[in-house]
Amino acid sequence: MLSERRLQVLRAIVQDYVGTEEPVGSKALTERHNLGVSPATVRNDMAALEDEGFIAQPHTSAGRIPTDKGYRLFVDKLAGVKPMSPPERRAIQNFLEGAVDLDDVVARTVRLLAQLTRQVAVVQYPSLTRSTVRHVELLSLAPARLMLVLITDTGRVEQRMVDCPAPFGESSLADLRARLNSRVAGRRFSDVPSLVEDLPEAFEADDRGTVSTVLSTLLETLVEENEERLMIGGTANLTRFGHDFPLVIRPVLEALEEQVVLLKLLGEAKDPGVTVRIGHENAHEGLNSTSVVSVGYGSGGEALAKLGVVGPTRMDYPGTMGAVRAVARYVGQILAES
Amino acid sequence: MLSERRLQVLRAIVQDYVGTEEPVGSKALTERHNLGVSPATVRNDMAALEDEGFIAQPHTSAGRIPTDKGYRLFVDKLAGVKPMSPPERRAIQNFLEGAVDLDDVVARTVRLLAQLTRQVAVVQYPSLTRSTVRHVELLSLAPARLMLVLITDTGRVEQRMVDCPAPFGESSLADLRARLNSRVAGRRFSDVPSLVEDLPEAFEADDRGTVSTVLSTLLETLVEENEERLMIGGTANLTRFGHDFPLVIRPVLEALEEQVVLLKLLGEAKDPGVTVRIGHENAHEGLNSTSVVSVGYGSGGEALAKLGVVGPTRMDYPGTMGAVRAVARYVGQILAES
DNA sequence: GTCTGGCACTCGCGTGCGAAGAGTGCCAGG
DNA sequence: CCTGGCACTCTTCGCACGCGAGTGCCAGAC
Numbered sequence: 001m002l003s004e005r006r007l008q009v010l011r012a013i014v015q016d017y018v019g020t021e022e023p024v025g026s027k028a029l030t031e032r033h034n035l036g037v038s039p040a041t042v043r044n045d046m047a048a049l050e051d052e053g054f055i056a057q058p059h060t061s062a063g064r065i066p067t068d069k070g071y072r073l074f075v076d077k078l079a080g081v082k083p084m085s086p087p088e089r090r091a092i093q094n095f096l097e098g099a100v101d102l103d104d105v106v107a108r109t110v111r112l113l114a115q116l117t118r119q120v121a122v123v124q125y126p127s128l129t130r131s132t133v134r135h136v137e138l139l140s141l142a143p144a145r146l147m148l149v150l151i152t153d154t155g156r157v158e159q160r161m162v163d164c165p166a167p168f169g170e171s172s173l174a175d176l177r178a179r180l181n182s183r184v185a186g187r188r189f190s191d192v193p194s195l196v197e198d199l200p201e202a203f204e205a206d207d208r209g210t211v212s213t214v215l216s217t218l219l220e221t222l223v224e225e226n227e228e229r230l231m232i233g234g235t236a237n238l239t240r241f242g243h244d245f246p247l248v249i250r251p252v253l254e255a256l257e258e259q260v261v262l263l264k265l266l267g268e269a270k271d272p273g274v275t276v277r278i279g280h281e282n283a284h285e286g287l288n289s290t291s292v293v294s295v296g297y298g299s300g301g302e303a304l305a306k307l308g309v310v311g312p313t314r315m316d317y318p319g320t321m322g323a324v325r326a327v328a329r330y331v332g333q334i335l336a337e338s
Numbered sequence: 339m340l341s342e343r344r345l346q347v348l349r350a351i352v353q354d355y356v357g358t359e360e361p362v363g364s365k366a367l368t369e370r371h372n373l374g375v376s377p378a379t380v381r382n383d384m385a386a387l388e389d390e391g392f393i394a395q396p397h398t399s400a401g402r403i404p405t406d407k408g409y410r411l412f413v414d415k416l417a418g419v420k421p422m423s424p425p426e427r428r429a430i431q432n433f434l435e436g437a438v439d440l441d442d443v444v445a446r447t448v449r450l451l452a453q454l455t456r457q458v459a460v461v462q463y464p465s466l467t468r469s470t471v472r473h474v475e476l477l478s479l480a481p482a483r484l485m486l487v488l489i490t491d492t493g494r495v496e497q498r499m500v501d502c503p504a505p506f507g508e509s510s511l512a513d514l515r516a517r518l519n520s521r522v523a524g525r526r527f528s529d530v531p532s533l534v535e536d537l538p539e540a541f542e543a544d545d546r547g548t549v550s551t552v553l554s555t556l557l558e559t560l561v562e563e564n565e566e567r568l569m570i571g572g573t574a575n576l577t578r579f580g581h582d583f584p585l586v587i588r589p590v591l592e593a594l595e596e597q598v599v600l601l602k603l604l605g606e607a608k609d610p611g612v613t614v615r616i617g618h619e620n621a622h623e624g625l626n627s628t629s630v631v632s633v634g635y636g637s638g639g640e641a642l643a644k645l646g647v648v649g650p651t652r653m654d655y656p657g658t659m660g661a662v663r664a665v666a667r668y669v670g671q672i673l674a675e676s
Numbered sequence: 677g678t679c680t681g682g683c684a685c686t687c688g689c690g691t692g693c694g695a696a697g698a699g700t701g702c703c704a705g706g
Numbered sequence: 707c708c709t710g711g712c713a714c715t716c717t718t719c720g721c722a723c724g725c726g727a728g729t730g731c732c733a734g735a736c
Contacts, residue, residue, distance in 0.1 A: 025727065038680055061686050151477075379708055379709070398699090399699050400716080401700095682733090686727105689724105690725085691722105694719105695720090699715090700716100701712105704709105
């Protein structure tokens with residue numbers, strides 16, 4: 001096991017490297033942090049840390065930089081989550097409170113996260129499958145054409161066209177609308193399938209085909225996982241990455257454009273608190289030189305969706321984690337109020 | 339006026355520079371294009387072109403590169419629009435035809451444009467103010483709370499909450515819904531205000547407050563220009579920009595995040611055909627080293643919105659213009675069908 | 677044992693110089 | 707008006723050199 005001082009040395013290395021972006025040497029370390037020992041001692045500790053794989057040197061005889069494993073230890077054991085200051089909290093709240101609809105909430109959240117962390121922000125729209133139905137509306141657009149509108153308690157609206165197998169009268173439509181809403185309004189999406197299962201039986205034979213079509217469209221909309229949307233912002237912060245630009249930034253931009261990749265990335269984090277995935281811990285190759293800090297958010301106790309940031313492995317973890325957690329909390333509040 | 343040959347020289351310079359990304363010299367020019375004259379002659383022409391401000395040399399005694407003014411002349415007089423090949427056209431059509439809803443159409447269009455041009459693609463959602471109303475729906479969520487849903491003929495759906503000044507009965511609601519739709523369904527958004535002006539008078543005094551509130555919410559939704567959304571894609575193509583990376587790419591990414599900037603950018607192009615704005619012709623400073631190729635698209639003869647690409651001034655103008663025009667055409671078709 | 681100061685060693689990085697190459701401008705002749 | 711020739715300008719590249727930061731190791735002190 002590593003001695004207490006060696007852990008302190010690692011912490012100091014991470015902090016300095018994050019600040020300066022340059023490999024940090026033994027002398028600079030003793031000058032900037034009062035560890036109470038000489039550079040020579042620190043050198044020994046560094047050699048040990050390097051043996052264990054926590055730090056590495058880019059070339060012989062340069063300073064050390066933390067490895068992914070080093071950051072991991074730092075995040076797990078050496079650093080807490082830095083809470084936001086009261087003025088920051090107030091700023092977050094003010095910024096989010098002006099939102100007028102769900103799109104706006106998400107858009108504001110993205111901007112806020114990007115500004116606070118100076119990194120790329122990713123916010124997932126509240127998940128359909130975990131939220132509840134507020135209302136289902138059916139509109140007749142043509143004799144055999146309906147529009148199905150689904151409104152969630154988070155304010156999200158989904159609409160689908162339904163082509164009916166047979167003309168569907170106004171009264172049948174009103175009937176279906178009423179029955180549908182009385183069964184599913186206020187219920188969780190995941191419960192809907194079993195609640196509407198026997199609905200066609202309540203209708204006359206002529207209408208059953210249409211009712212079934214409407215229901216299957218509704219169920220499709222519910223389970224359609226690929227409809228999980230997200231919003232990205234702050235990509236300009238990618239320019240802060242480092243000097244070795246193009247090669248690093250390119251795959252990151254590509255990964256960010258693949259919503260599938262991002263959704264999987266966010267989905268993998270099961271931890272109820274803030275999750276940090278560092279460098280190669282990310283399954284997607286393009287993100288091997290980035291870290292992803294994410295957390296679930298939701299209006300109640302339960303997480304409806306995730307949000308987070310993507311930045312260089314060399315990032316201010318305590319600050320970023322604090323910002324992500326705080327933003328998630330306030331977004332949850334806002335959603336609960338609306 | 340410039341002689342015919344000098345224009346040919348300019349065209350050759352633009353083509354070569356776009357291809358190689360390197361300043362082009364007189365010798366290389368005569369070798370790659372058979373102009374029928376010697377390098378010395380070309381040198382004289384180049385000197386003249388430089389005097390006129392069409393080309394410039396990065397340093398003394400390097401080749402020449404086109405200036406913004408040079409590209410402008412090239413686009414206006416020397417190059418046509420390169421039409422897409424039949425296989426490309428088929429690919430575009432296939433790619434767009436799978437779309438299931440408006441979001442999907444826009445998303446696919448962005449991907450397509452980005453892939454075809456290998457540049458950053460920007461697609462504006464069909465404008466509210468220029469499209470027509472398909473249906474207006476009113477839902478009662480609580481005794482004094484309504485949801486207003488507006489469906490456009492392009493499939494776009496907007497919803498707003500309405501807090502009523504007084505409870506509003508189911509029958510009044512049905513009445514309002516029916517009257518509203520009979521007046522505005524199928525009409526252009528810009529005509530709606532005058533069509534509903536006198537509607538409150540048809541209701542009893544108790545309900546007039548609510549009707550007015552609903553109407554003003556509806557009108558707000560219609561005029562809300564800042565609700566003009568757009569979708570961006572292909573930002574990874576920014577890495578193709580050049581070697582002088584960070585300084586150029588940063589402001590571009592920042593500009594792309596400001597939807598307002600982009601909307602203004604697209605909005606400025608009044609030309610009915612493909613519009614090209616080169617380098618400093620763009621009002622926004624961050625885009626001074628980029629060119630924007632845009633065009634309107636729409637389901638009928640009229641443009642509902644714009645789409646386009648943002649790329650380095652050193653781009654393949656004929657090809658890009660061809661791709662943008664073709665995509666706009668097919669998107670228009672798809673929208674007209676739905 | 678653990679820490680410390682000293683010392684030799686390794687490399688990366690910036691600098692200066694010289695040669696090569698590409699491209700230009702200008703001029704005299706066809 | 708075009709062409710070939712020629713001198714000139716600059717950039718780029720390779721290379722040698724020296725500096726400085728940082729390391730590893732060792733002998734000695736606490």
